Amino acid sequence: MYQYFLNRRDLYIKILLGASGFICSLCVILIFLFLLKESFLVITGQELSLFFQKSWFPLEGQFNLIPILIASVLLTFGSIFLALPLGLLTAILERFFLKGLFKIIFRRIIEIYTGIPSVIFGFWGLMKLVPFINDFHPPGQSLLSGILILSLMIFPIISLNIMASVEMSPKHFYRVSESLGISRATYIWKILLPSLKGQIFSSSLLAIGRALGETMAVLMVCGNIVQVPGHLFDPVRSLTANIALEMSYATGEHRSALFLSGLVLFLLTLFLYMLSSFAEVERNE
Amino acid sequence: MKHYRIIVMLLFSIQSFSSDKIIITGSSTIAPMLSDIAKQYESSNADIRIDIQTGGSSRGITDARKELSQIGMVSRELKPTEEDLQKFTIAKDGIALIVNENNSVKAISFENIRNIFLGKIKNWKELGGHDQPIVIVNKAEGRSTLELFLKFFELKNSDIKADIIIGDNEQGIKTISKNKYAVGYVSVGTAEYNQSVGVPIKLLPMKGIKATVQNVANGSYPLSRELNLVTKMKPVGQIKLFIDYAQSEKVNELIRDHYFVPILFK
Numbered sequence: 001m002y003q004y005f006l007n008r009r010d011l012y013i014k015i016l017l018g019a020s021g022f023i024c025s026l027c028v029i030l031i032f033l034f035l036l037k038e039s040f041l042v043i044t045g046q047e048l049s050l051f052f053q054k055s056w057f058p059l060e061g062q063f064n065l066i067p068i069l070i071a072s073v074l075l076t077f078g079s080i081f082l083a084l085p086l087g088l089l090t091a092i093l094e095r096f097f098l099k100g101l102f103k104i105i106f107r108r109i110i111e112i113y114t115g116i117p118s119v120i121f122g123f124w125g126l127m128k129l130v131p132f133i134n135d136f137h138p139p140g141q142s143l144l145s146g147i148l149i150l151s152l153m154i155f156p157i158i159s160l161n162i163m164a165s166v167e168m169s170p171k172h173f174y175r176v177s178e179s180l181g182i183s184r185a186t187y188i189w190k191i192l193l194p195s196l197k198g199q200i201f202s203s204s205l206l207a208i209g210r211a212l213g214e215t216m217a218v219l220m221v222c223g224n225i226v227q228v229p230g231h232l233f234d235p236v237r238s239l240t241a242n243i244a245l246e247m248s249y250a251t252g253e254h255r256s257a258l259f260l261s262g263l264v265l266f267l268l269t270l271f272l273y274m275l276s277s278f279a280e281v282e283r284n285e
Numbered sequence: 286m287k288h289y290r291i292i293v294m295l296l297f298s299i300q301s302f303s304s305d306k307i308i309i310t311g312s313s314t315i316a317p318m319l320s321d322i323a324k325q326y327e328s329s330n331a332d333i334r335i336d337i338q339t340g341g342s343s344r345g346i347t348d349a350r351k352e353l354s355q356i357g358m359v360s361r362e363l364k365p366t367e368e369d370l371q372k373f374t375i376a377k378d379g380i381a382l383i384v385n386e387n388n389s390v391k392a393i394s395f396e397n398i399r400n401i402f403l404g405k406i407k408n409w410k411e412l413g414g415h416d417q418p419i420v421i422v423n424k425a426e427g428r429s430t431l432e433l434f435l436k437f438f439e440l441k442n443s444d445i446k447a448d449i450i451i452g453d454n455e456q457g458i459k460t461i462s463k464n465k466y467a468v469g470y471v472s473v474g475t476a477e478y479n480q481s482v483g484v485p486i487k488l489l490p491m492k493g494i495k496a497t498v499q500n501v502a503n504g505s506y507p508l509s510r511e512l513n514l515v516t517k518m519k520p521v522g523q524i525k526l527f528i529d530y531a532q533s534e535k536v537n538e539l540i541r542d543h544y545f546v547p548i549l550f551k
Contacts, residue, residue, distance in 0.1 A: 054443070055443070057426065057442055057443045058426050058427070059426050059427070059442060060441070060442065060443055062443075126459055126460070126463065127459070127463060130460075130463065130464075131463045131464065134420075134463075134464055138417075138418055138420050138448070138464075138466065139420040139448040139449050139464065139467070140464060141448075141449050141460070219452065220456065223448065223449040223450065224425065224449065224450035224451070224452075225447060225448065225449070225450055235448060235449060235450075237450070244452070245425040245450070245452045246425050246426055246427050248427075249313060249425075249427030249428055249429070250426075250427050251313065251339060251340075251427075254426070254427060
């Protein structure tokens with residue numbers, strides 16, 4: 001009787017797990033199909049000419065997404081370029097060079113970063129960072145300000161991840177290197193960081209995902225001009241900002257082209273995660 | 286089973302008895318505001334349903350003429366060929382050219398505004414201001430403010446040499462209040478409100494007329510337009526009640542929420 005009861009409970013749990021897994025997977029597929037369906041109009045209407053048009057003037061029937069795509073990629077990689085060292089350094093600082101109360105306070109500060117809503121970052125960027133950059137090179141709203149704001153938003157993800165993995169890394173490495181008289185710096189750079197390569201990679205990927213999908217802050221500080229930026233002070237428009245800026249007033253092909261931006265963003269994210277899983281497989285072998 | 290059938294029949298009968306449905310089509314500028322008005326109207330008149338669809342002012346005219354809709358939305362004045370329709374103005378929309386408070390330029394002529402946005406005038410010096418490059422703030426495509434601005438200045442959006450593109454009015458005001466050498470345009474209502482609460486912006490006059498909500502309401506400010514409802518026949522019954530409601534003082538708050546100017550402005 002007891003056995004029977006337990007089995008039934010197992011069955012329920014199994015059903016519950018299966019159902020939640022099924023729903024989650026189904027949703028992603030449905031979102032993908034939805035984007036495909038909504039962008040169908042512009043894909044069939046414009047075909048390949050879509051990517052050879054002058055620029056993005058939806059009301060004049062021009063839907064070239066390439067400059068927007070390039071801007072999104074530049075923003076993302078620019079910000080990870082700054083956030084990765086910043087994240088690593090802050091994590092090492094917290095783990096090895098701070099003691100007691102300072103350590104706790106510093107950790108909390110980094111954690112607070114991840115909780116600040118993006119619109120606050122955007123607002124601060126618009127009111128303080130943009131006027132500052134404007135003094136050097138107008139208009140201030142630029143690729144640079146986007147990269148700076150984004151790196152500030154994503155470095156805590158890397159930092160907290162590395163802190164956690166340092167905590168979990170085998171302690172005997174540290175003891176052995178101490179007993180061998182190896183300096184702390186040598187231990188960190190030559191032994192610890194190489195052993196954390198995988199974690200650094202995966203946390204960067206998480207951060208890249210966040211940067212790529214960030215909308216509000218980017219919309220506020222980047223200037224939203226559709227162009228391939230010539231230098232860091234040029235304003236740019238990201239895929240996400242494109243959708244947020246124009247969706248509420250778009251109809252017909254214009255609306256469909258905005259869904260195409262969403263689809264491109266979806267595929268870009270998918271591509272990045274596939275790249276990472278290939279890298280992971282290779283590493284495990 | 287019997288009960289089921291009765292309930293289902295009841296449901297259907299309620300559906301078919303539920304009275305008038307008003308179909309409204311036309312301008313996408315008016316649609317968001319009118320659907321707010323409709324929601325407020327429906328909440329006090331449970332027996333009516335209002336269905337609002339967009340498709341531009343010309344669709345508003347055609348649909349009203351062919352009686353595909355009961356009311357058309359037209360975000361401009363009626364052309365002489367459209368005088369056969371009944372017109373009801375519900376609000377007005379005006380655009381103000383704004384610069385930072387610290388900008389020494391007091392007024393810019395129509396032709397010079399065009400040249401700024403076309404990138405022919407690049408420095409404030411040419412207009413008697415500081416020796417600083419002009420930062421042009423433009424609106425995102427699809428916004429009604431952009432459409433009105435382009436039409437008034439006879440410009441094409443692809444010809445505008447913008448430095449910054451903004452979404453809503455508030456973002457434009459934040460940008461210009463922080464950038465001493467930017468120029469942009471937002472709806473008059475928003476600009477006047479922000480200036481009155483101390484945001485450092487300056488509203489420039491257009492063709493010599495001051496950009497105020499008052500001047501938009503009385504029609505003297507040139508860069509403005511009417512937001513109209515049109516019907517084929519003289520409206521009666523539910524349709525008349527709704528139009529009267531949309532023109533009444535009860536909707537002034539809603540109109541201001543959408544940065545338009547109520548016609549009953551005092």
